[in-house]
Amino acid sequence: MTIKIKKLIFFGIIATLTCFYFSQEVLAEYYSSGTLISGNLLATSTVNSIEYFGYNCTTTATTTLKVQFSQDNTNWYNATHSADTWTELSDGNHLDSDRIGLYGWFADSIFYYKMQFETSNTSTTPVLDEIKIWHNG
Structure with a gap:
């Protein structure tokens, strides 16, 4: 050679x-869980009612993404108004169809959401791409 x-x-x-x-x-290595709290989504709006929460996310068999809602940034509820519980999000684009109904949320100019990101495999993480709020007002 x-x-x-x-x-x-x-x-x-x-x-x-x-x-x-x-x-x-x-x-990449991710934390096993993390929380995101939005700013007030209706700070510049006056609304009669909040109707839907749409989202686009990616989850896998080892990841979950959950949401809560608040109108005071202190008390948190799932989509059906159960205190301190979460609504689990399904994988995919739910911006316009299969969105979450938020019936019964009173008219106000204060509205927050809180996301819980969880994974049992720290090499993957759920991804939240976009959210959309429908309100009448």
């Missing part, structure tokens, strides 16, 4: 190991 071939093999091995090392560093 010539010296040129030996050098080529040596540098090829070094390049491969370097790429492997950096690829290991790039792998």
